[in-house]
Amino acid sequence: MNPLDLPEGTLFGADNLPYGVFSTPGSTPRTGVAIGDHVLDLAAATGDGVHATGSLDAFLARGPQAWAAVRAQLVRWVTEDAAAVEPHLLPRDAVTMHLPFTVADYVDFYSSQHHAENIGCMFRPDSPPLTPNWKHLPIGYHGRAGTVAVSGTDVVRPSGQRKAPADDLPTFGPSRRLDIEAEVGFVVGVPSDGPVTVDAFAEHVFGVCLVNDWSSRDLQAWEYVPLGPFLGKSFLTSVSPWVVPLAALEAARVDPPAREPAVLPYLDDAGLRWGLDLALEVHLNGEHVSSPPFAQMYWTPAQQLAHMTVNGATLRTGDLFASGTVSGPGRDQRGSFIELSWGGAEPLTLADGSTRSFLEDGDTVTLTATAPGTGGGRIGLGEVTGTVLPAR
Amino acid sequence: MNPLDLPEGTLFGADNLPYGVFSTPGSTPRTGVAIGDHVLDLAAATGDGVHATGSLDAFLARGPQAWAAVRAQLVRWVTEDAAAVEPHLLPRDAVTMHLPFTVADYVDFYSSQHHAENIGCMFRPDSPPLTPNWKHLPIGYHGRAGTVAVSGTDVVRPSGQRKAPADDLPTFGPSRRLDIEAEVGFVVGVPSDGPVTVDAFAEHVFGVCLVNDWSSRDLQAWEYVPLGPFLGKSFLTSVSPWVVPLAALEAARVDPPAREPAVLPYLDDAGLRWGLDLALEVHLNGEHVSSPPFAQMYWTPAQQLAHMTVNGATLRTGDLFASGTVSGPGRDQRGSFIELSWGGAEPLTLADGSTRSFLEDGDTVTLTATAPGTGGGRIGLGEVTGTVLPAR
Known part of the structure; x- marks a missing residue:
């Protein structure tokens, strides 16, 4: 069990893990998590289709317990199990970011x-x-x-x-x-x-x-x-x-x-x-x-x-x-x-x-x-x- | 070819034909048109699934030509071909009305x-x-x-x-x-x-x-x-x-x-x-x-x-x-x-x-x-x- 290798002094370490919606050429938008200089394809990493909907909306609606569970999983992966996420990381400068959620009011x-x-x-x-x-x-x-x-x-x-x-x-x-x-x-x-x-x-x-x-x-x-x-x-x-x-x-x-x-x-x-x-x-x-x-x-x-x-x-x-x-x-x-x-x-x-x-x-x-x-x-x-x- | 029988002096005659979204007990909401004291089930009458979506949104997005075509069809039915709509009329006081469209801003x-x-x-x-x-x-x-x-x-x-x-x-x-x-x-x-x-x-x-x-x-x-x-x-x-x-x-x-x-x-x-x-x-x-x-x-x-x-x-x-x-x-x-x-x-x-x-x-x-x-x-x-x- 190895921690993920992160750039020295990164602002996107295991204590940040923000969510966004990204796409790559030819892909539909899906949820990503910024980690170091990469973005983690969260749908691929978790197998949860809520992260392949093209917006954070459905995940946001799940509430604090669901948010905490995903975050705990991410922290474990980044700090202890790099192999779980490495196959699903893309360079952040190679993805296109989208409006992350549907703005209601x-x-x-x-x-x-x-x-x-x-x-x-x-x-x-x-x-x-x-x-x-x-x-x-x-x-x-x-x-x-x-x-x-x-x-x-x-x-x-x-x-x-x-x-x-x-x-x-x-x-x-x-x-x-x-x-x-x-x-x-x-x-x-x-x-x-x-x-x-x-x-x-x-x-x-x-x-x-x-x-x-x-x-x-x-x-x-x-x-x-x-x-x-x-x-x-x-x-x-x-x-x-x-x-x-x-x-x-x-x-x-x-x-x-x-x-x-x-x-x-x-x-x-x-x-x-x-x-x-x-x-x-x-x-x-x-x-x-x-x-x-x-x-x-x-x-x-x-x-x-x-x-x-x-x-x-x-x-x-x-x-x-x-x-x-x-x-x-x-x-x-x-x-x-x-x-x-x-x-x-x-x-x-x-x-x-x-x-x-x-x-x-x-x-x-x-x-x-x-x-x-x-x-x-x-x-x-x-x-x-x-x-x-x-x-x- | 017979005109639809409408109540004398109705405010919902063939020159009105407003759109709304209604349901009946056990049904999902769908588009209706107010005609006389009735509501016409527009999805049933036209066979167009856009009127079964539970909101007017998709129909609204189609634009003036589509709006005019549906209206012309409705006017023809009400004024000349009652048989086309009569099977799809429900008493207006027996339906529940819903917010007719998704309010954006x-x-x-x-x-x-x-x-x-x-x-x-x-x-x-x-x-x-x-x-x-x-x-x-x-x-x-x-x-x-x-x-x-x-x-x-x-x-x-x-x-x-x-x-x-x-x-x-x-x-x-x-x-x-x-x-x-x-x-x-x-x-x-x-x-x-x-x-x-x-x-x-x-x-x-x-x-x-x-x-x-x-x-x-x-x-x-x-x-x-x-x-x-x-x-x-x-x-x-x-x-x-x-x-x-x-x-x-x-x-x-x-x-x-x-x-x-x-x-x-x-x-x-x-x-x-x-x-x-x-x-x-x-x-x-x-x-x-x-x-x-x-x-x-x-x-x-x-x-x-x-x-x-x-x-x-x-x-x-x-x-x-x-x-x-x-x-x-x-x-x-x-x-x-x-x-x-x-x-x-x-x-x-x-x-x-x-x-x-x-x-x-x-x-x-x-x-x-x-x-x-x-x-x-x-x-x-x-x-x-x-x-x-x-x-x-």
Whole structure:
């Protein structure tokens, strides 16, 4: 019985084991597990047809006991029985990754205090940066599930209406303020027909992915009062191809920030430690431009899920809810270009000497993240990337 | 060759022929067409398995030519060849109706000027009733697709946070301001991977249903700034079981109201006549309380669809977009109780002498609608009904 040989310092060791959906030329999509620089064909390795369905949906719906059983098997194989998996490994750079699950409803929260304060200052300069409700409930809204796509999907610059405050009338054209939002997404496995309490979070949520909620700030600013963002966000939301199970994030769990004023009882998460110490990175054309820290998010995903369902709203397998832009207090910790460039007033200077406030055609943005693993090293959440194409 | 015998003055004659999904005890759900007081088992009558799938999805995806061919066949049968359908008719009151299609994304617009002005006065008393963008674009937002349910589904009173302006802190509990929104929904059949122009509306949209977008006004008022309605709307949205094809609404097409200021070119619908002369009715516990007129909606569904996709957002079969609350200028033409009771300041007096501002446990609300048919009489859109159950 031999352990599988893994690259030194890999972010995809036996304490990570994220799930995705891949294909090779001529094959239909099926479930894979990222291990080292390889992907394990899980249907072939286990003989379980649920992993040959082309999405994680049916596996997600099986629930925590089934998830734990597969994970335990994988850990045994990787750490003790390499021969069980070696025949079913493919080089990761030779496979095509697909959207890993069918997105049911997509909800986007707004749970970074630093982000909300930054945006509030810019969008509502005459009001306090945080609205009066912000510290009482995790503000969120529904996004467009049909335009969630896997990493690598091109970002066609959206067109739409915009009106600068000084203009009399709106004009139509390609967005001039195309932006990113660096976020973390949570994937629901087990449905619910009513409220999910904060302590039942892990009974329903399977795992975590990275999300880039591409945003058009000029469209958004003109349209969002009074019913919220719509076309400014609905053209594309990109997700990373690997869903890291909550079980891989045990070492990343931290206490969230203290809340003042105290939250209502249904949001009380004292002792649950569903803060997550994820270190995000934002790269523009290969250059590192920001390091948003997830551990400082004001609202945890357990609170977001409890809030989202407290009115009786049902949950479905494949529901995806995202954290909202992750921004820390430092300028180099902001998770969007509108913050990094302070609305264009303070453009970023890039390594080649050029400056950037918002995205230009041809720009590629890549988000990555790592977290402490249970093995003492770090694990990776993979990446979500996209390149901006000109407006059609 | 004999015409089918239909009840005098039926709203479901040969010029209507709406589609739904029904079952009988022991049968699996399948597609039916409402004809007179009966439902036609379309799979049995046509022998086409697409009508035995338990949803309209696959039929919707086939597109306008396929829709027209089935409709032409149905009209021939009903008007000339009763024997072809009579063996496949079941009494409509003996079948159970199901959600007729899989809701992909659900978008709710806000396109009645009277409604927007009424709500603006009540929610934002210190500002002009219409926001500056209202006459430039059809304001809309994404709702929760997973909680769209068929007529007859009970409405469990939602709980959540609310805060009256005079209160220091929010409180949690069952909503005290449970309301309806009488709307008309549009069902997308043919997908699109980019903008759908106003003149391509009927190439993508299959038909029309009634929508009651149940709303909790106290939850909504506290949560909706800055990202829009969320828990105040996400607990339930009810739709009528019969989808009336656009082809049945030819006689209902009217010019929309004049727009001032002029709209941007992508919203210019001059000559398209996608206003629809639908007469809605709101019934509370069997008593008629309002008659919202759809013909006066400021934005047409063709404009809504063009706007929703102008940024490149893709469309999927089963996308549902609703008009927003339909309200006319008269008090007895308002499509929500917050308007009918003016925020509770002017409660309705009912026939039994009781008064009502918002919904009470046990209340049943039923929306119905009719339109001019191509046969000279009227056609029906059926009804959407629901009864309020106490908070859990």
